[in-house]
Amino acid sequence: MGTRVIVVGAGLSGLTSALILAEAGFRVRVIAKEPPSRTTSAAAGADWGPYLSDDRRLLGWSEQTRQTLVTIAGTEPSAGVTLVHGLEAERFPVPTPTWAVDLPDFAVCAPADLPPGYAVGWWFTAPVVDMPRYLEYLEARLYREGMAVELEAVSSLSDMTRQADIVVNCSGLGSRELAADASLLPVRGQLVVVANPPDNPVTRFFQDHGSREPVTYYLPQGDKVILGGCAQEGSENLEVDYDLAEAIIARCAAIAPQLGTAAVVEHRVGLRPSRPSVRLEVEWVDGRPVIHNYGHGGSGLTMSWGCAASVLALARALAVAADRRG
Numbered sequence: 461m462g463t464r465v466i467v468v469g470a471g472l473s474g475l476t477s478a479l480i481l482a483e484a485g486f487r488v489r490v491i492a493k494e495p496p497s498r499t500t501s502a503a504a505g506a507d508w509g510p511y512l513s514d515d516r517r518l519l520g521w522s523e524q525t526r527q528t529l530v531t532i533a534g535t536e537p538s539a540g541v542t543l544v545h546g547l548e549a550e551r552f553p554v555p556t557p558t559w560a561v562d563l564p565d566f567a568v569c570a571p572a573d574l575p576p577g578y579a580v581g582w583w584f585t586a587p588v589v590d591m592p593r594y595l596e597y598l599e600a601r602l603y604r605e606g607m608a609v610e611l612e613a614v615s616s617l618s619d620m621t622r623q624a625d626i627v628v629n630c631s632g633l634g635s636r637e638l639a640a641d642a643s644l645l646p647v648r649g650q651l652v653v654v655a656n657p658p659d660n661p662v663t664r665f666f667q668d669h670g671s672r673e674p675v676t677y678y679l680p681q682g683d684k685v686i687l688g689g690c691a692q693e694g695s696e697n698l699e700v701d702y703d704l705a706e707a708i709i710a711r712c713a714a715i716a717p718q719l720g721t722a723a724v725v726e727h728r729v730g731l732r733p734s735r736p737s738v739r740l741e742v743e744w745v746d747g748r749p750v751i752h753n754y755g756h757g758g759s760g761l762t763m764s765w766g767c768a769a770s771v772l773a774l775a776r777a778l779a780v781a782a783d784r785r786g
């Protein structure tokens with residue numbers, strides 16, 4: 461009959477976890493109060509790169525995800541994943557991050573090639589993901605496994621444990637209520653999507669995630685470019701701040717001047733679900749197991765496949781233990 465799993469949440473964490481579980485033979489339902497297109501995940505830029513998360517397991521999850529995204533980029537043209545070469549730079553001298561040096565085409569940037577005002581930088585190729593398209597791709601894969609997201613607000617995880625053998629909690633900031641987690645903190649992000657200037661297109665990404673605000677980055681995605689950003693701790697304001705949007709465009713145009721006059725296509729705002737470390741562990745609720753997978757901060761895409769693989773490993777161990785108990 462198979463182990464019945466309910467995944468709560470249909471952002472990156474929920475869809476990726478549901479997919480990996482379904483493809484491994486679990487009988488999965490996905491329940492979420494918002495469809496994928498209205499999640500934080502849909503508002504993200506996004507590119508691969510560990511950011512705003514100090515979790516010690518981060519590097520393993522990130523590398524596993526990078527490898528999967530590289531495969532998807534090479535095999536699934538409709539998924540919205542492309543491999544883009546670009547520069548990460550910092551205004552202050554900082555050591556090169558350990559995750560970067562192991563990348564296949566990592567290279568330290570020559571001082572003469574750094575934008576004005578920057579102290580250090582390094583080149584590498586990263587998966588860049590058109591998030592709305594990528595979420596549609598994940599949903600389509602789920603659909604092929606016989607699943608569609610069921611839209612419903614969950615009021616308690618206990619309600620879910622009564623309907624399944626295992627519950628996987630991927631509710632992001634919703635875990636403030638569902639898991640009574642007071643350590644979750646929204647970190648507001650805002651992006652501007654512009655048309656990629658056809659006469660002088662941006663082909664490389666740039667990112668200054670900076671140890672300090674403001675963060676500045678742009679990610680080319682074919683005929684558009686995503687410009688960021690900000691990291692406003694504690695803000696839950698989902699309204700577009702147009703002054704900030706202007707400032708973001710100006711900061712990006714200081715690095716790539718053609719972005720200064722590019723047509724604005726869209727504004728995006730989202731709240732990163734941050735906590736001191738990702739919560740990926742089993743909790744027993746009313747005698748039934750809940751696997752938590754939330755709190756990915758600014759690295760939810762970067763860790764998505766690695767975290768989903770850890771969810772699968774926990775689910776398999778729980779299923780084996782349940783079989784032994786008979």
Ligand SMILES: Cc1cc2nc3c(=O)[nH]c(=O)nc-3n(C[C@H](O)[C@H](O)[C@H](O)COP(=O)(O)OP(=O)(O)OC[C@H]3O[C@@H](n4cnc5c(N)ncnc54)[C@H](O)[C@@H]3O)c2cc1C
Nearest residue numbers: 469470471473493494501507614632634649730760761762
């Ligand atoms: C502007 C911005 C840029 C970003 N850029 C990047 C980037 O470049 N790279 C990167 O790796 N990450 C990036 N991130 C971070 C990334 O977007 C998040 O870490 C990730 O989206 C979190 O995904 P999630 O599935 O855990 O949560 P979410 O996407 O928030 O999904 C949570 C789901 O849970 C559901 N839910 C919540 N409560 C309930 C309830 N009570 N009942 C039922 N369902 C519920 C919601 O409806 C939703 O479906 C960015 C974020 C922002 C905002």
